[in-house]
Amino acid sequence: MATPELRSSNLDLRRDEARVPPTDCLRCGACCFSAGENYVRVTGDDWSRLGEAAERLAQFVGNRAFMKMKDGHCAALEIRQPAGRPPEFFCTVYEARPQVCRDLARGSPACEAERWRKRSDSPA
Numbered sequence: 001m002a003t004p005e006l007r008s009s010n011l012d013l014r015r016d017e018a019r020v021p022p023t024d025c026l027r028c029g030a031c032c033f034s035a036g037e038n039y040v041r042v043t044g045d046d047w048s049r050l051g052e053a054a055e056r057l058a059q060f061v062g063n064r065a066f067m068k069m070k071d072g073h074c075a076a077l078e079i080r081q082p083a084g085r086p087p088e089f090f091c092t093v094y095e096a097r098p099q100v101c102r103d104l105a106r107g108s109p110a111c112e113a114e115r116w117r118k119r120s121d122s123p124a
């Protein structure tokens, strides 16, 4: 079932594309999008691993930390638009990304749910 409040406004993932996992997350990025502010949890270990990037890209909300969000997606996501090719969804902290991102394996049921919920033709 679609979850409209989580649907991204600027991710052009069509229904047919959402059904089959891409061969590379660079072609997708769905799990990096959310309308919510407190979306990507950053644990203490995550904060340490992120190093200087934590100060720039994460923030505390109360006593919990999250990645900052920008334009409907994680602030660490860079959307590249190569000439004549589809956009690339590049995690600028990939090697140090939070555990919750590491745990979401491409092709897993959670990955499939992310793509399906955030497809561009998801019912509002």
Ligand code: SF4
Residues within 6 Å of the ligand: 021, 022, 024, 025, 026, 028, 029, 030, 031, 032, 104, 105, 106, 107, 111, 112, 114, 115
């Ligand atoms: S893990 Fe799944 S939802 Fe996330 S970018 Fe990769 S293919 Fe897309």
Ligand code: SF4
Residues within 6 Å of the ligand: 031, 032, 033, 040, 067, 074, 075, 076, 077, 078, 090, 091, 092, 093, 094, 097, 098, 101
């Ligand atoms: S840290 Fe990287 S993988 Fe995780 S949500 Fe942000 S851009 Fe996506």
